[in-house]
Amino acid sequence: MSASLAPECNQVKERYDNCFLKWYSEKYLRGSATTDECASLFKQYEQCLSKALKDKGIDKMIKDARDDNRENDAEHMRPKR
Amino acid sequence: MKIFQQNTEFDYSWEEVSTSNWQKYGPWNEKTPHVVAVDTLSRNVDPETGILRTERLITCKQSAPRWLNQFLGGQDTSVVYETSYVDPANKKVTMCSMNLTWNDLLSVRETCTYSPVSSAPNAKTLFHQRAEVTAFCGGWQKIKSKIEEMTVERFQQNAAKGREGFEMVLEMSRKVFAEQRELLRLQQDSQILKQAQI
Numbered sequence: 001m002s003a004s005l006a007p008e009c010n011q012v013k014e015r016y017d018n019c020f021l022k023w024y025s026e027k028y029l030r031g032s033a034t035t036d037e038c039a040s041l042f043k044q045y046e047q048c049l050s051k052a053l054k055d056k057g058i059d060k061m062i063k064d065a066r067d068d069n070r071e072n073d074a075e076h077m078r079p080k081r
Numbered sequence: 082m083k084i085f086q087q088n089t090e091f092d093y094s095w096e097e098v099s100t101s102n103w104q105k106y107g108p109w110n111e112k113t114p115h116v117v118a119v120d121t122l123s124r125n126v127d128p129e130t131g132i133l134r135t136e137r138l139i140t141c142k143q144s145a146p147r148w149l150n151q152f153l154g155g156q157d158t159s160v161v162y163e164t165s166y167v168d169p170a171n172k173k174v175t176m177c178s179m180n181l182t183w184n185d186l187l188s189v190r191e192t193c194t195y196s197p198v199s200s201a202p203n204a205k206t207l208f209h210q211r212a213e214v215t216a217f218c219g220g221w222q223k224i225k226s227k228i229e230e231m232t233v234e235r236f237q238q239n240a241a242k243g244r245e246g247f248e249m250v251l252e253m254s255r256k257v258f259a260e261q262r263e264l265l266r267l268q269q270d271s272q273i274l275k276q277a278q279i
């Protein structure tokens with residue numbers, strides 16, 4: 001897995017990434033995912049990352065990008081029949 | 082505006098490709114050292130459609146030519162915002178990305194998809210990539226065109242490297258999964274390994 005832009009978050013990120021990959025390949029793709037078992041690891045990673053994003057001023061850029069991305073969401077969150 | 086697009090096929094199933102896609106810029110890929118970090122910003126499954134939506138932030142070391150980099154302000158890293166949508170029912174991954182750095186001067190919007198190849202849906206996967214590059218700088222048509230041109234050229238170079246690098250990841254991933262399956266099989270057969278709980 002790749003590193004985090006915030007080196008202090010690398011450890012918790014790796015734990016989360018491994019959890020996610022296992023869930024994705026063993027449960028999600030097989031249609032047997034019921035709960036998000038990586039949620040608590042993600043929360044830890046997110047806490048670490050959001051601080052770094054704020055310090056670097058990237059959080060504001062992300063907010064604008066989210067607004068710009070609404071069309072993509074509308075198009076791709078609906079499956080094609 | 083200039084457009085870059087390409088199609089390429091991978092000799093791996095859609096399930097393998099879509100799984101390895103999460104590790105595309107990891108240590109198994111030696112061809113894309115310009116990608117220095119990949120962070121997940123959010124992730125959720127839509128309860129109605131089953132679509133997995135992920136937001137990621139991709140950090141790249143700057144590889145723009147020096148004159149262009151200076152023109153754009155001389156930062157050494159740039160960040161890209163990506164949203165991806167995995168639709169397991171229709172076996173389709175869509176990734177949409179846009180540049181966050183220098184986006185007042187240059188807009189790079191890319192959409193990539195992975196879907197099974199219709200002639201061999203269980204063995205091959207089609208990768209489609211399309212990028213739209215638009216430079217904004219007043220009336221300087223020449224500079225505008227030049228920046229767009231160079232960005233598209235960079236895309237072409239990175240697309241070739243990206244493909245080679247992803248092939249490495251796919252190969253390693255298949256090997257590791259096979260080893261894990263083998264270990265699991267041995268574990269089920271062996272009392273000692275069962276106790277060791279590998």
